[in-house]
Amino acid sequence: MNRTVHLSPPDVGPLEESYLLAALRSGWVAPVGPDLEAFEREVAERVGTRGAVAVSSGTAALHLALLGVGVGPGQIVLVPTLTFVATANAVVYTGARPVFVDCDPRNGNVDVALVAEALHRLRAENERVGAVVPVDMFGTCVDYTALLPVCAEAGVPVVEDAAEALGATHRGRPAGSFGRVGALSFNGNKIITTSGGGMLVSDDTALLAHARHLATQAREPVPHYEHRHIGYNYRLSNLLAALGRAQLVRLDAMIARRRVLRDRYAKLFAPVPGVRLLGDEDGTGNCWLTSIVVDPGQAGWRAADLGTHLAGHGIETRPVWKPMHRQPVFAGARGFLTGAAERLFANGLTLPSGSALDDMQVDRVLAAVEEFVTAHTGATAA
The missing domain is CATH 3.40.640.10 (Type I PLP-dependent aspartate aminotransferase-like (Major domain))
Structure with missing residues (x-):
C-alpha cells in the first residue's frame, strides 16, 4: 500500500x-x-x-x-x-x-x-x-x-x-x-x-x-x-x-527542489480555467508551500473537491489558513477587512511541496491531480 x-x-x-x-x-x-x-x-x-x-x-x-x-x-x-x-x-x-x-x-x-x-x-x-x-x-x-x-x-x-x-x-x-x-x-x-x-x-x-x-x-x-x-x-x-x-x-538545494515542484504545478494548471497559483509572482519566494486558488464558477469544481480526491489517493492537502477574525478564540476582535482572506480560505488549497518528496511521490501527486482535472473538465492538464 x-x-x-x-x-x-x-x-x-x-x-x-x-x-x-x-x-x-x-x-x-x-x-x-x-x-x-x-x-x-x-x-x-x-x-x-x-x-x-x-x-x-x-x-x-x-x-x-x-x-x-x-x-x-x-x-x-x-x-x-x-x-x-x-x-x-x-x-x-x-x-x-x-x-x-x-x-x-x-x-x-x-x-x-x-x-x-x-x-x-x-x-x-x-x-x-x-x-x-x-x-x-x-x-x-x-x-x-x-x-x-x-x-x-x-x-x-x-x-x-x-x-x-x-x-x-x-x-x-x-x-x-x-x-x-x-x-x-x-x-x-x-x-x-x-x-x-x-x-x-x-x-x-x-x-x-x-x-x-x-x-x-x-x-x-x-x-x-x-x-x-x-x-x-x-x-x-x-x-x-x-x-x-x-x-x-543544504538550504539552497532544498529551495531549488521545491521550486522545481512548484514549476511543475504551474505547468499542469496553466491550461485549466479558473485556477492560479498563490503568490511568488516574481520568483523570489522560497516555495515553502505551493497553494492554488480555484474560481469554482470558471473551473466547474471547488478546491475542496480536489482535496477530497487527493485524500482518497493518500495525498495530504490543506486549506489556506482560516482567517484569525473567524477563529472562535478571537471572536469579537477588531479587524480591517475586505473579505479577501475569507475568499482565499474558501477557494484555496495547499498541495504537497516538500523537498524530501522523491520523484515517484511527485509523479503520483501530479497524476492524481491530472486524473481529477480530466474527469471534471474533459480536458487534459499539461
Whole structure:
C-alpha cells in the first residue's frame, strides 16, 4: 500500500546525522554550546543581520521580538488575519490586543493600503499601536518597499514574521531583515528544521541581548540564582542547533527542489480555467508551500473537491489558513477587512511541496491531480 504523501515532511539525511553525532560526542548536550553559537552566527550571516538568538520555537521568537520593541498591556498590534494562530497568540502573551488586517488576494500577504488606513484611523482614535507584524505568507515576502515607509511615518516598529520565508528575498534583501526585528521558525515542516525551534534576527544588538537574557529565565550573571525580571525557558538546545547547521548548508538545494515542484504545478494548471497559483509572482519566494486558488464558477469544481480526491489517493492537502477574525478564540476582535482572506480560505488549497518528496511521490501527486482535472473538465492538464 502506498504511504501518505505529506505536505512538507522533514528533509534530513546523512549530513544532519553527522552534525548531530559530532555534537553528541562533543559532550555539549545542554542548552548552550558551540553549535548553538555557530548556528546563530550562520543564520545572521544568511539573513544579513548583525546578530541572532536561537530559541525553542517561532512563537517564542515572536513573543520575545514583541517584548523587545516594547509591546505590552494597553496597546494594539496590527496582525494579518490570514496567518497561523501563533502570530496572534504571541501578541496576547504580551498583554496587548491583536487587530486584524486583511490580505492582498494575489499573494495572501497583508494589504499595505489597509495597514495605512488602519494606522490612520487608530491614531485618530488615540489608540496606542505597539507594532505592525507582517507575515511573509507561504515563503513570499511582503511588499516592504511599500510597507516600511507607512510604518515609519506612523512611528510604529515592524516585527517581521518570517517564520515561513527563510531564503526568500524582496528586491534582493533577505526575508527576516526588514523592520527592527524578525522571527524565523524551524518547525518540522518548515523550509529547514531543528525538529522544533525558532530564531530572532536583528541589527539591534541591545534588543537581541535582552531577548537572550529573557530566554534563559532572566538569570542574572552572578554565582547564585538571581532574577530581576520574569523570564522564559526559551533557549534552543545545542543538539538541535547542530541539526539546524546541517540544514542551513543544504538550504539552497532544498529551495531549488521545491521550486522545481512548484514549476511543475504551474505547468499542469496553466491550461485549466479558473485556477492560479498563490503568490511568488516574481520568483523570489522560497516555495515553502505551493497553494492554488480555484474560481469554482470558471473551473466547474471547488478546491475542496480536489482535496477530497487527493485524500482518497493518500495525498495530504490543506486549506489556506482560516482567517484569525473567524477563529472562535478571537471572536469579537477588531479587524480591517475586505473579505479577501475569507475568499482565499474558501477557494484555496495547499498541495504537497516538500523537498524530501522523491520523484515517484511527485509523479503520483501530479497524476492524481491530472486524473481529477480530466474527469471534471474533459480536458487534459499539461
